[in-house]
Amino acid sequence: MQDKLFIDGKWEKPRKGGTIDVINPAKEEVICKAAAGTSNDIDHAVKAARIAFDSGPWPKLTGAERARYLRAIAGKIDERRHALARLEVTDNGKPLPEALWDIDDAAACFNYYAGLAEELDNNAEEPIAVADTRFSSKAVREPLGVVGAITPWNYPLLMAAWKVAPALAAGCTLVLKPSELTPLTALELGRIAEEVDLPPGVLNIVTGTGPDAGEPLTEHPLVDKLAFTGSVPTGRKVMMAGAQDIKNISLELGGKSPFVVFADSDIGKAVEWIMFGIFWNQGQVCSATSRVLIEEPIYDAVLKRLTEEAAKIKIGNGLDEGTLLGPIVSKGQYDKILGTIERARQDGATVAAGGGRPAGFDSGYFIEPTVLTDMAEDSFVWREEIFGPVVCVMPFSDEQEAIRLANDSRFGLAAAVMSEDRTRCERVARAFRAGIVWINCSQPTFTEAPWGGYKQSGIGRELGRWGLANYLEVKQITSFDADEPWGWYIKD
Numbered sequence: 001m002q003d004k005l006f007i008d009g010k011w012e013k014p015r016k017g018g019t020i021d022v023i024n025p026a027k028e029e030v031i032c033k034a035a036a037g038t039s040n041d042i043d044h045a046v047k048a049a050r051i052a053f054d055s056g057p058w059p060k061l062t063g064a065e066r067a068r069y070l071r072a073i074a075g076k077i078d079e080r081r082h083a084l085a086r087l088e089v090t091d092n093g094k095p096l097p098e099a100l101w102d103i104d105d106a107a108a109c110f111n112y113y114a115g116l117a118e119e120l121d122n123n124a125e126e127p128i129a130v131a132d133t134r135f136s137s138k139a140v141r142e143p144l145g146v147v148g149a150i151t152p153w154n155y156p157l158l159m160a161a162w163k164v165a166p167a168l169a170a171g172c173t174l175v176l177k178p179s180e181l182t183p184l185t186a187l188e189l190g191r192i193a194e195e196v197d198l199p200p201g202v203l204n205i206v207t208g209t210g211p212d213a214g215e216p217l218t219e220h221p222l223v224d225k226l227a228f229t230g231s232v233p234t235g236r237k238v239m240m241a242g243a244q245d246i247k248n249i250s251l252e253l254g255g256k257s258p259f260v261v262f263a264d265s266d267i268g269k270a271v272e273w274i275m276f277g278i279f280w281n282q283g284q285v286c287s288a289t290s291r292v293l294i295e296e297p298i299y300d301a302v303l304k305r306l307t308e309e310a311a312k313i314k315i316g317n318g319l320d321e322g323t324l325l326g327p328i329v330s331k332g333q334y335d336k337i338l339g340t341i342e343r344a345r346q347d348g349a350t351v352a353a354g355g356g357r358p359a360g361f362d363s364g365y366f367i368e369p370t371v372l373t374d375m376a377e378d379s380f381v382w383r384e385e386i387f388g389p390v391v392c393v394m395p396f397s398d399e400q401e402a403i404r405l406a407n408d409s410r411f412g413l414a415a416a417v418m419s420e421d422r423t424r425c426e427r428v429a430r431a432f433r434a435g436i437v438w439i440n441c442s443q444p445t446f447t448e449a450p451w452g453g454y455k456q457s458g459i460g461r462e463l464g465r466w467g468l469a470n471y472l473e474v475k476q477i478t479s480f481d482a483d484e485p486w487g488w489y490i491k492d
């Protein structure tokens, strides 16, 4: 199955017959071969999705009927949570407890959007009061059409769920193109779709590389919407490709999110959340708080404790008991992160903890939890996303300076603030130019709350009711209800 594509309800070999090695990053071993889909496969999948949308039952079902499929998918994910989590660890490298959490979140996401699909039966129509009482008007929400969904490797099944669940709830059909680095759990989603008898063509899954499978999907004229999660450079390409046909686009891109810690914070709590903000998932989190700003009176104490605690994190294969930091997802990302640490050193930064490959690891793309200090505000490491377990720490003198430093970025995905003073937290939260703000914590993510970025971190919001709105068109239906003639040209 892994070397096949899921198109129109059937598993088929890619038309050009190519494969991609799927690698376990903890061992640098090939686990299996996935199908290398290309433009012909994408064309076939998009046409299947188009037919399923234009003449199939899916968009015409009631929300409650679609909800039954979504709940069935959630149930199947839940049934095989252990197998899916282990597969995610083997493909991505993350520690097993994190993978289990992701799988549970993915199931919860399908259940949540099942609820919103049911609600659509009652709230898809909204009466609009218009000024001229001879008319009545209403806004009707309808499924947007065929979606091209492109996902990254950091949360493989969860990022797919964030798109597939709301799109299905809305009545759309999809072609999902998962990351070539971690395609396995997305293929399992295809198997689940088959088991729950999702109508053919409603969900199609085409594995392949960005240029060979992703790009043709973004350029396909029969796709109505592109839903993309990934890096800013690729997001830019997706937007440009979508511009050709004026496709609806939502982008969830990168970040360089700040975490502002005020001097009245508890040192232990601050260090724990700083660590969760950057070492969870090996720092491969779009919203990772990778720039930590600490108020001067506690800077030395926080830094000391942070470097001590970072050095204690248990590194290992994600399947091993007690592992809290697994390998980086791929050789490419591993080299990129080590290269950035080296560049930071050359630019004058101090490596206060970690900074390289941990001792005793012969294979696997492992990097130590790394703490950098003394970097310049305009340095590469302070400004660019690293997407690894590397945190930059800088002192600040007052609230105004903290806000200036926090917002001085082309990104605006997330931000966090810690202080005992709730009024100050609220004030700083409002001052951040970011789509997600955490107070006295960093990273907890809830299916019900909107997710997305300001500035170059993206366009649109996933999750919550905003996530459903991504996949709905709004139609105005206005009726002239008066008995008298209109009387503009014909007066009698």
Ligand SMILES: NC(=O)c1ccc[n+]([C@@H]2O[C@H](COP(=O)([O-])OP(=O)(O)OC[C@H]3O[C@@H](n4cnc5c(N)ncnc54)[C@H](O)[C@@H]3O)[C@@H](O)[C@H]2O)c1
Residues within 6 Å of the ligand: 150, 151, 152, 153, 154, 155, 159, 177, 178, 179, 180, 208, 209, 210, 211, 213, 214, 215, 218, 229, 230, 231, 232, 233, 234, 235, 237, 238, 252, 253, 254, 255, 285, 286, 287, 385, 387, 413, 452, 453, 457, 458
């Ligand atoms: N904002 C969020 O919610 C969020 C979530 C996860 C990851 N991210 C971001 O994703 C990035 C890491 O993920 P990545 O390395 O997989 O990103 P990426 O941009 O390299 O790849 C993302 C996806 O796009 C595909 N792709 C590559 N080139 C393409 C092209 N020309 N046309 C169409 N598709 C193409 C890839 O195959 C992959 O499926 C980070 O920058 C991270 O911040 C953001």
Ligand SMILES: NCCCC=O
Residues within 6 Å of the ligand: 154, 155, 284, 285, 286, 287, 443, 445
């Ligand atoms: N907690 C999930 C974050 C998704 C972005 O990378």
Ligand code: NA
Residues within 6 Å of the ligand: 022, 023, 024, 025, 090, 091, 092, 181, 182, 329
């Ligand atoms: Na992999």
